[in-house]
Amino acid sequence: MQSGLLRTSRVAQRGRVQFLIVIFTGILAGAALGAGPYTISQKDREFRPAQIAIKRGETLRFINDDGELLHHAYLSTDTFSFDSGDQQPGSKFDVAFSVPGDFMVLCGIHPKMKLAVHVAK
Numbered sequence: 001m002q003s004g005l006l007r008t009s010r011v012a013q014r015g016r017v018q019f020l021i022v023i024f025t026g027i028l029a030g031a032a033l034g035a036g037p038y039t040i041s042q043k044d045r046e047f048r049p050a051q052i053a054i055k056r057g058e059t060l061r062f063i064n065d066d067g068e069l070l071h072h073a074y075l076s077t078d079t080f081s082f083d084s085g086d087q088q089p090g091s092k093f094d095v096a097f098s099v100p101g102d103f104m105v106l107c108g109i110h111p112k113m114k115l116a117v118h119v120a121k
């Protein structure tokens with residue numbers, strides 16, 4: 001009776017260990033590929049969130065979810081630049097930040113729109 005219980009718990013334990021290995025492998029794969037994309041909303045003429053910290057190589061996805069308004073996200077620095085062009089309502093634009101640093105993304109149409117991006121190494 002006792003040995004039967006012991007065997008059952010060992011089998012359960014082995015199953016749990018295998019389950020944890022599967023999860024751990026998934027986490028490693030996720031880390032290698034980089035998380036994201038991280039969604040940036042532009043509703044009500046604001047980048048939301050207004051600041052974000054990511055790691056080098058990770059992607060921000062700019063969604064124009066602001067009714068009928070156009071937006072135009074861009075960044076222009078010596079080390080890293082991008083330009084979404086005029087972004088139609090309902091469209092999305094992905095940009096991978098390949099360079100570490102602190103950046104301020106702006107909108108070419110709405111000067112008050114600002115998004116601070118911290119890209120870690």
Ligand SMILES: [Cu+2]
Pocket residue numbers: 042045070071072107108109110113
């Ligand atoms: Cu805008």
